[in-house]
Amino acid sequence: MIDQAARRLTAAQLQDQFDLAEDEAAALQSASGGWVSFARAAVDAVESSGRALSELVSSAALADFVVAHSDEFSLSLSPADQRALGVLSLLDGFDDDMAAVALEVAFEQWPEHLRADVPTVLLRLQISGAVTSGAAGTPWHVPVLVAAWARRALAESTPNGESATAESALAESLTAQVELVGTPDALLLDNALVLARRTRRWRLLDRIFLTCGYPLFYLFPRSGIATFARLPASALRAVPELEEITTVATIVQETLLSFGPGEGSPDSARICVARLTAPGASHTEYAVQPDQGDSEDESQPIEEIGTSMRFHTVMNEMARLGGAGEHRTAAESGASWIAGGVARRSHRVVRLQASIHSVLAEEPGRALALLRSIEDEVKAEAAPGDFLPPAVIAWSALASYLAGDQERADAELAEFALFDDPPFVQEQTFRPAALVVQAYRSLDALNLADVEAVVRRMRDYPDMGELWYHVPIIERKLFQLTATTRSALLRSEESIEVHAHRAAATDRRIESLAASRIGMLISLGQLHRAESLLESITGPYGIGQVLQARGELAAGRNGAAVRIAEAQYYENHICTRDRAELTGIKAAALLRLGDREEALNSFAELLELSVLVGSLLPVVQMPIIERRELLRASADRLVWQKITRIASPVSGGDLSSGGTPESLIARLGELGAAVAGVVDFPTLGHREMVLLESLERGASVADIARDLMLVQGTVKNNLSSLYRKLGVNSRDAAVARARTLGYLDAGGA
Numbered sequence: 001m002i003d004q005a006a007r008r009l010t011a012a013q014l015q016d017q018f019d020l021a022e023d024e025a026a027a028l029q030s031a032s033g034g035w036v037s038f039a040r041a042a043v044d045a046v047e048s049s050g051r052a053l054s055e056l057v058s059s060a061a062l063a064d065f066v067v068a069h070s071d072e073f074s075l076s077l078s079p080a081d082q083r084a085l086g087v088l089s090l091l092d093g094f095d096d097d098m099a100a101v102a103l104e105v106a107f108e109q110w111p112e113h114l115r116a117d118v119p120t121v122l123l124r125l126q127i128s129g130a131v132t133s134g135a136a137g138t139p140w141h142v143p144v145l146v147a148a149w150a151r152r153a154l155a156e157s158t159p160n161g162e163s164a165t166a167e168s169a170l171a172e173s174l175t176a177q178v179e180l181v182g183t184p185d186a187l188l189l190d191n192a193l194v195l196a197r198r199t200r201r202w203r204l205l206d207r208i209f210l211t212c213g214y215p216l217f218y219l220f221p222r223s224g225i226a227t228f229a230r231l232p233a234s235a236l237r238a239v240p241e242l243e244e245i246t247t248v249a250t251i252v253q254e255t256l257l258s259f260g261p262g263e264g265s266p267d268s269a270r271i272c273v274a275r276l277t278a279p280g281a282s283h284t285e286y287a288v289q290p291d292q293g294d295s296e297d298e299s300q301p302i303e304e305i306g307t308s309m310r311f312h313t314v315m316n317e318m319a320r321l322g323g324a325g326e327h328r329t330a331a332e333s334g335a336s337w338i339a340g341g342v343a344r345r346s347h348r349v350v351r352l353q354a355s356i357h358s359v360l361a362e363e364p365g366r367a368l369a370l371l372r373s374i375e376d377e378v379k380a381e382a383a384p385g386d387f388l389p390p391a392v393i394a395w396s397a398l399a400s401y402l403a404g405d406q407e408r409a410d411a412e413l414a415e416f417a418l419f420d421d422p423p424f425v426q427e428q429t430f431r432p433a434a435l436v437v438q439a440y441r442s443l444d445a446l447n448l449a450d451v452e453a454v455v456r457r458m459r460d461y462p463d464m465g466e467l468w469y470h471v472p473i474i475e476r477k478l479f480q481l482t483a484t485t486r487s488a489l490l491r492s493e494e495s496i497e498v499h500a501h502r503a504a505a506t507d508r509r510i511e512s513l514a515a516s517r518i519g520m521l522i523s524l525g526q527l528h529r530a531e532s533l534l535e536s537i538t539g540p541y542g543i544g545q546v547l548q549a550r551g552e553l554a555a556g557r558n559g560a561a562v563r564i565a566e567a568q569y570y571e572n573h574i575c576t577r578d579r580a581e582l583t584g585i586k587a588a589a590l591l592r593l594g595d596r597e598e599a600l601n602s603f604a605e606l607l608e609l610s611v612l613v614g615s616l617l618p619v620v621q622m623p624i625i626e627r628r629e630l631l632r633a634s635a636d637r638l639v640w641q642k643i644t645r646i647a648s649p650v651s652g653g654d655l656s657s658g659g660t661p662e663s664l665i666a667r668l669g670e671l672g673a674a675v676a677g678v679v680d681f682p683t684l685g686h687r688e689m690v691l692l693e694s695l696e697r698g699a700s701v702a703d704i705a706r707d708l709m710l711v712q713g714t715v716k717n718n719l720s721s722l723y724r725k726l727g728v729n730s731r732d733a734a735v736a737r738a739r740t741l742g743y744l745d746a747g748g749a
Helices: 011-018 022-032 036-049 060-068 079-088 096-107 118-128 144-157 162-181 186-198 202-212 221-228 233-238 242-258 268-276 307-323 327-335 344-360 364-380 388-402 406-419 431-444 448-460 470-482 486-500 507-524 527-534 542-554 558-568 576-592 596-613 624-633 639-646 661-668 686-696 701-708 712-726 731-741
Strands: none
Touching (some): 011 022, 022 036, 022 144, 036 144, 060 144, 079 118, 079 144, 162 202, 186 202, 186 221, 202 221, 202 344, 233 242, 242 268, 307 344, 327 344, 344 388, 364 388, 388 406, 406 431, 431 448, 431 470, 448 470, 470 486, 470 507, 486 507, 507 527, 507 542, 542 576, 576 596, 576 624, 596 624, 624 661, 639 661, 686 701, 686 731, 701 712, 712 731
């Protein structure tokens, strides 16, 4: 039975009894459950505190103040039911399942005689009116003033801080439930967050964030933003990783509060979070003020640290190793990490990061194995705007491409388009990988307009990270295909070289950039410089042999080009794409040597290999004269039906017009017009190089004779011999020709 002193009134009755406005009466009825004693305490507190009634009944903290200044409450409940009400008052709202979880946790702390059947207890409290429900479909809750009284009664009835212990145990239990379900409902998450912050269990907040990520702030804005905004200094001392999170939450909260009525949108929080976590985002860190009198030491021995700290430790270790260029070790560290408990998102994030390090370590096979282990569950639990699903797909696409599986790379790119729905939080985790593989596949299909557009995006993107080195490589290939004059090709190389130094300098990347530049120098006919730079590629990489053969072809040493192509074709370090390029070089060399039949056979093999690797680049990288002749001679072959499918646009392109073999063959004969086909490449000795350098700096014959301690007649004879080798008849022409061939720096003295 409920005491008469605590009888329940409607909002209208409360309005008449306490002379309230209609909205005040409604707020008071909701906060008090209609109990007169609770309502009277709130009305009295208005006079003593000077605060508005609506303010006093709007939060748990102020409700505690109201209850603390009155002893007029009396709900006739059994000791067990009163304790149960106290436990339920710790929750932000509950359904039957949530109440069962909370009470089962509490029962573990109680004497046997106070334990009861959970559904029965809940039913009695509902019938008595101690718990109420709002509008249809909303959860049960304890009215805020009743909850404040129930919490105080619980603390007074449980000795030795058992109430706080029960609250902490409940916070731990609900956090574990959040981790278990992976994608929690709002009721579970709201309660876990509220309890974790109220009990100052900062590591629980960290665990919840690791389970949900930044989508927490726009999928559950009411509790998510409020819980993490303005965390106290003690929280950041206990878990330093919360500093960035509370900064973002605080700014998002302030931004949303600044919207007036009718402003903003349902996606405003997501847009704001995406902006604050975007690459290059600049915002002032939230200034955390120390708590007055807060001297508690919340540090933990290392053996007691939970899953969240182990997660931060392995992530920091991978970042440290990656920063030192030790990507293979970083990948091994992440791949061997086992998440404790049920922290599934933490496991996926570490796996993703390990796969990224594997790609950067030139181990795409390992990356794909790591990504396959998490891709299904990541996609199944995808939250809008979360970086995990597009990151798994984008890095799978890049790893597949680097592993030579172009078909899978294309399939991943097609799937990526389905997930690519900005804005995203932490977009920099996947956007660079997606841009790189899109550019390469567009190059393969000769969709050059797409390549130009993607290169612009990469140049403008604030954080390409360690994938930046792909940009100059892609640009060089693009300009080799599109430049129409040698001077335009030279200018493009000079502009690329200016910014190429931004690439991260690991040995493999240095060699990749060097290989790219060697290819451009060969295209320009600067064979001496290309040959000198080729000596820097020392590893067993197929690209070195391809460039050597291409250089021999450009120098007109066709027999040497054929010998290199044939000798290297079956080597283990030669991939299928390299074999295709070597076959194209061989076909051009054989045609120059007059063996047209074998040249056609090699060209047919090249076309089949191009279909196999899904790329037209090996075809268009052949010298244009020989390419055109072999294209015309092979126009009736059936393989062109397959080749045409390669040129089908990846994302819109240049070769889709008409879509016929004839139109494709015509287009393949146009690209790369500025690339040097054959260079009359004389071999110069040391004395001749000294003469060239003297001519470049403007030295006279007398100056050269004095420097070399020769008579002027000998110098004149040596210069005449040099002019004949270079095919010129003046010193200015000799210097210009030497620069073209790469014997002198193209920029001059």
